[in-house]
Amino acid sequence: MTASAPIAAPGSASATTGAVLRRLSEGNTLPVLIVVTAIVAIWYGFTIYLNAPWQIDTYQRTGAEWTAADLVRDTMAQERPVLPAPHQVVAEIWKTVVDVRPTSNRSLLKHAWITLSSTLLGFAIGTALGILIAVGIVHNRAMDKSVMPWVIASQTIPILAIAPMIIVVLNAVGISGLLPKALISTYLSFFPVVVGMVKGFKSPEAIQIDLMRTYNASGPQTFWKLRWPSALPYLFTSMKVAVAISLVGAIVGELPTGAVAGLGARLLAGSYYGQTVQIWAALFMAAALAAVLVALVGLVQRLVMHRMGAKP
Amino acid sequence: MHSAQNIVEARNVSLTFETNDGPVQALSNVDLAVRRGEFVSFIGPSGCGKTTLLRLVADLEQPTAGELRVGGLSPEEARKARTYGYVFQAPGLFPWRTIEKNIALPLEIMGYSAEEQKRRIASTLELVNLSGFARKFPWQLSGGMQQRASIARALSFDADLLLMDEPFGALDEIVRDHLNEQLLELWARTSKTICFVTHSIPEAVYLSTLIVVMSPRPGRVTDIIESPLPQERRPLDIRESPEFLEIAHRVREGLRAGHSDE
Numbered sequence: 058m059t060a061s062a063p064i065a066a067p068g069s070a071s072a073t074t075g076a077v078l079r080r081l082s083e084g085n086t087l088p089v090l091i092v093v094t095a096i097v098a099i100w101y102g103f104t105i106y107l108n109a110p111w112q113i114d115t116y117q118r119t120g121a122e123w124t125a126a127d128l129v130r131d132t133m134a135q136e137r138p139v140l141p142a143p144h145q146v147v148a149e150i151w152k153t154v155v156d157v158r159p160t161s162n163r164s165l166l167k168h169a170w171i172t173l174s175s176t177l178l179g180f181a182i183g184t185a186l187g188i189l190i191a192v193g194i195v196h197n198r199a200m201d202k203s204v205m206p207w208v209i210a211s212q213t214i215p216i217l218a219i220a221p222m223i224i225v226v227l228n229a230v231g232i233s234g235l236l237p238k239a240l241i242s243t244y245l246s247f248f249p250v251v252v253g254m255v256k257g258f259k260s261p262e263a264i265q266i267d268l269m270r271t272y273n274a275s276g277p278q279t280f281w282k283l284r285w286p287s288a289l290p291y292l293f294t295s296m297k298v299a300v301a302i303s304l305v306g307a308i309v310g311e312l313p314t315g316a317v318a319g320l321g322a323r324l325l326a327g328s329y330y331g332q333t334v335q336i337w338a339a340l341f342m343a344a345a346l347a348a349v350l351v352a353l354v355g356l357v358q359r360l361v362m363h364r365m366g367a368k369p
Numbered sequence: 370m371h372s373a374q375n376i377v378e379a380r381n382v383s384l385t386f387e388t389n390d391g392p393v394q395a396l397s398n399v400d401l402a403v404r405r406g407e408f409v410s411f412i413g414p415s416g417c418g419k420t421t422l423l424r425l426v427a428d429l430e431q432p433t434a435g436e437l438r439v440g441g442l443s444p445e446e447a448r449k450a451r452t453y454g455y456v457f458q459a460p461g462l463f464p465w466r467t468i469e470k471n472i473a474l475p476l477e478i479m480g481y482s483a484e485e486q487k488r489r490i491a492s493t494l495e496l497v498n499l500s501g502f503a504r505k506f507p508w509q510l511s512g513g514m515q516q517r518a519s520i521a522r523a524l525s526f527d528a529d530l531l532l533m534d535e536p537f538g539a540l541d542e543i544v545r546d547h548l549n550e551q552l553l554e555l556w557a558r559t560s561k562t563i564c565f566v567t568h569s570i571p572e573a574v575y576l577s578t579l580i581v582v583m584s585p586r587p588g589r590v591t592d593i594i595e596s597p598l599p600q601e602r603r604p605l606d607i608r609e610s611p612e613f614l615e616i617a618h619r620v621r622e623g624l625r626a627g628h629s630d631e
Contacts, residue, residue, distance in 0.1 A: 262459075262461065264457040264458070264459055264461040265461050265463070267429055267455075267457070268455070268457065268461055269478075270428075270429060270448070271427055271429070271448065271453070271454075271455040272451065272474075272475045272478045272479065273448055273449045273451060273478075274478045278478050282463075282474065282477070282478070283463070286463070286465045365464075365465035366464065366465055366466070366467065366506035366508075367464075367465075368508055
């Protein structure tokens with residue numbers, strides 16, 4: 058037994074390496090890594106290309122001697138670059154997330170939380186509103202004819218145009234703070250829910266509807282036992298879209314209001330003072346937030362669909 | 370004609386659909402009486418209105434003329450009194466419910482107690498030989514088993530009348546033979562009245578005590594045949610007996626006569 062151990066060890070080590078390689082090639086990890094590497098490489102290329110003119114200008118003004126290596130190094134270390142290098146953005150995120158107390162005004166986490174709270178409130182109201190409107194549209198012919206065109210028309214108005222109006226009008230009636238911002242998220246997020254749920258509530262087959270009729274089932278019974286469970290897959294798909302645009306709505310809601318906090322405020326402040334690194338850091342935080350929110354909805358979807366007996 | 374013995378009675382029943390191409394007469398002057406406990410097949414080519422007639426009985430469509438009584442009531446009253454169970458062409462099971470929960474569906478709607486639901490689920494599952502599959506989801510069952518589950522669902526609330534619209538139409542012949550045998554057995558055990566729509570002559574002759582032959586354009590009844598075959602036990606090989614072939618021949622003649630009118 059002891060004699061065979063030294064022989065077995067290298068064998069098992071190469072076996073684990075093989076397993077890791079196999080998992081890499083079969084799973085999503087490798088393709089994702091390749092794409093990320095490519096994006097980062099292209100990004101660095103553009104960083105040098107876009108920041109070089111200003112850097113060369115600076116060299117000429119100061120009359121400094123410079124080499125190509127200097128240029129590459131310096132384009133990635135500007136304070137207000139046209140395009141910050143990835144590592145500058147990462148450093149900024151690190152600085153504002155880890156190095157700062159979460160309660161500080163300089164903490165990106167605090168700003169993210171402020172935006173997240175109005176995103177979630179707006180998303181919740183938007184989803185509930187969307188479901189209610191869809192129920193009305195499916196059960197009432199008059200609503201089907203009259204409401205749906207307005208729902209669609211509402212989305213043709215640019216949100217940037219209507220956001221300040223909402224804030225101003227609500228302020229005039231004494232509502233300020235979280236709710237006006239959340240309502241802008243609601244304005245965007247109810248739409249995919251309405252469209253998805255109208256389709257979902259109409260998705261039961263004709264024989265399933267007939268079946269409920271042969272049982273003399275009441276309206277609420279048909280709704281809760283047939284239409285609602287049939288519509289659930291549509292609900293989750295809609296909610297994935299809705300939660301992402303809720304975040305957009307919350308950020309847009311922070312732009313025209315002169316908000317002092319939130320990712321939108323960070324973006325605005327960054328653009329006032331030419332702090333491109335700060336802008337990019339806020340953008341990445343927003344993207345990460347959206348990814349987490351969509352993934353969470355997806356997780357709930359998987360759990361619910363599993364309980365509803367979906368094929369694995 | 371009104372008689373307590375008759376569970377379905379149709380007098381001069383007609384149905385005209387209004388379509389964009391003008392009115393289409395789906396059924397024309399149908400007269401029919403189905404006695405309690407009978408097994409009636411409606412047979413005819415597609416478009417002869419056999420499914421429509423079943424849907425009229427079930428109050429899923431309304432006649433434009435004539436009178437229809439189901440268990441002595443109007444079809445609407447009969448539906449509201451839950452007089453019948455309906456089996457559709459497709460199983461139509463709810464995919465998010467297990468088999469036992471699918472069978473519980475009508476029981477929940479009709480307000481049976483939890484205990485009573487459990488008892489009825491167990492007994493109907495046994496009736497259709499699906500006892501081991503209560504906790505399975507529909508997609509885990511074959512097509513034939515799914516259709517048996519849908520029959521169990523229609524039987525669970527113990528209606529006197531079972532309306533079946535080509536329930537085995539989508540299944541292969543071997544499964545179909547097997548289910549036909551089981552259906553006859555079930556009919557003998559439960560003393561229900563069954564109205565069965567089919568376009569298969571052997572199926573109609575094998576199953577029925579009464580065969581209603583229909584023809585299209587407009588849909589109408591062309592022949593009603595009382596089967597002389599024994600009601601009690603019908604082994605599958607009865608289909609080779611001279612009596613069987615004679616009835617099958619008469620049904621075929623009826624179908625052909627309906628076609629030659631065109």
